[in-house]
Amino acid sequence: MLVHQFRSAVSKKMDYSVGGLLPVLLGSIGVLALYQLLQRVRQRTYIQDAVVVITGASSGLGRECAKVFHAAGARLVLCGRDRERLLELARELKGMADGRKKVHAPSIVTFDLSDMEMVASGAEEILKCYGHVDILLNNAGISYRGAILETSVQVDQEVMNVNYFGPVALTKALLPAMVQRKSGHIVVVSSVQGRIAIPFRSAYAASKHATQAFFDCLRAEVAQFGLEVSVISPGYIRTNLSLNAVTGDGSKYGVVDKNTAEGRDPTEVAKAVLTAVGRRKKDLLLAGLLPVLAVYLRTLAPNVFFMMMASRARKGQKHKEN
Numbered sequence: 063m064l065v066h067q068f069r070s071a072v073s074k075k076m077d078y079s080v081g082g083l084l085p086v087l088l089g090s091i092g093v094l095a096l097y098q099l100l101q102r103v104r105q106r107t108y109i110q111d112a113v114v115v116i117t118g119a120s121s122g123l124g125r126e127c128a129k130v131f132h133a134a135g136a137r138l139v140l141c142g143r144d145r146e147r148l149l150e151l152a153r154e155l156k157g158m159a160d161g162r163k164k165v166h167a168p169s170i171v172t173f174d175l176s177d178m179e180m181v182a183s184g185a186e187e188i189l190k191c192y193g194h195v196d197i198l199l200n201n202a203g204i205s206y207r208g209a210i211l212e213t214s215v216q217v218d219q220e221v222m223n224v225n226y227f228g229p230v231a232l233t234k235a236l237l238p239a240m241v242q243r244k245s246g247h248i249v250v251v252s253s254v255q256g257r258i259a260i261p262f263r264s265a266y267a268a269s270k271h272a273t274q275a276f277f278d279c280l281r282a283e284v285a286q287f288g289l290e291v292s293v294i295s296p297g298y299i300r301t302n303l304s305l306n307a308v309t310g311d312g313s314k315y316g317v318v319d320k321n322t323a324e325g326r327d328p329t330e331v332a333k334a335v336l337t338a339v340g341r342r343k344k345d346l347l348l349a350g351l352l353p354v355l356a357v358y359l360r361t362l363a364p365n366v367f368f369m370m371m372a373s374r375a376r377k378g379q380k381h382k383e384n
């Protein structure tokens with residue numbers, strides 16, 4: 063009896079007709095649209111006029127990041143080793159101005175990330191550009207192709223210097239000023255290979271795993287000062303990374319391999335980086351379904367993952383011998 067009364071009371075109260083659901087639906091869409099609009103405004107104001115330092119701005123993802131951050135109104139400091147290419151980019155950015163939006167002419171600072179003294183003087187020069195840094199985008203990097211058995215320790219060190227010690231040294235040099243201002247955002251472009259290690263990429267995967275660990279620690283330590291840390295881990299991107307990769311004997315790999323050629327468009331990835339930074343994402347895996355599944359497999363069923371990697375290594379070895 064009681065149950066019956068309850069049911070009829072509920073059915074009277076809830077109107078499931080189209081007319082009854084429509085206001086709820088429209089209300090939800092409205093709230094969602096308003097939330098997205100607020101997110102966009104928040105993201106825009108975060109980047110507009112912010113001092114953004116981009117390493118590896120001369121090519122690939124860094125170059126595309128420079129374009130999207132510039133278009134979003136950032137005051138850029140473009141870093142790399144090749145001054146000419148950075149100047150060419152600066153000219154290209156100048157040509158992009160359409161007068162409708164406030165944009166800034168970029169500054170250029172050149173240094174080699176594998177030379178710690180140059181990194182220290184580069185950091186001083188960076189700070190002189192605008193007096194402070196709002197966002198440091200540690201993007202520069204090199205890749206590696208080779209078998210561990212055939213790779214010299216010097217090559218391991220070279221990759222670690224560019225991908226790990228360089229960004230760490232630059233971050234440490236710029237960090238005290240950020241802590242003092244209680245404001246700043248450190249972003250690092252890692253890789254899916256910072257989460258999973260695949261055969262014949264040992265030096266690269268090791269440098270990116272170290273990067274992930276260092277910046278995870280940093281995030282925890284600087285949260286108390288109001289600083290943000292983002293680690294962005296993309297899958298393959300269509301850039302010159304494999305072309306510029308080093309091999310076991312230190313020579314250039316010089317090949318755009320299939321995965322890289324079929325990788326994501328760097329402009330799209332740069333836009334995703336801009337959004338992630340604007341939304342202060344702490345950690346982002348920017349990859350397709352398969353790499354994401356591989357990351358979960360490594361955590362949830364490591365032995366299956368190890369078996370698959372061993373089989374991949376055997377196939378890679380055979381391919382090399384044939």
Ligand SMILES: NC(=O)c1ccc[n+]([C@@H]2O[C@H](COP(=O)([O-])OP(=O)(O)OC[C@H]3O[C@@H](n4cnc5c(N)ncnc54)[C@H](OP(=O)(O)O)[C@@H]3O)[C@@H](O)[C@H]2O)c1
Nearest residue numbers: 118120121122123143174175202203253298299301302303
């Ligand atoms: N492409 C991919 O498939 C992929 C996937 C995941 C993650 N990533 C990561 O994305 C980032 C950007 O790479 P990319 O794909 O855009 O490759 P890229 O086109 O080869 O660009 C690499 C950039 O790093 C700079 N660089 C290299 N060695 C340097 C050094 N010793 N000192 C200072 N700068 C140096 C280069 O500048 P100069 O040579 O002009 O000095 C260049 O601007 C890297 O961290 C990479 O690991 C790439």
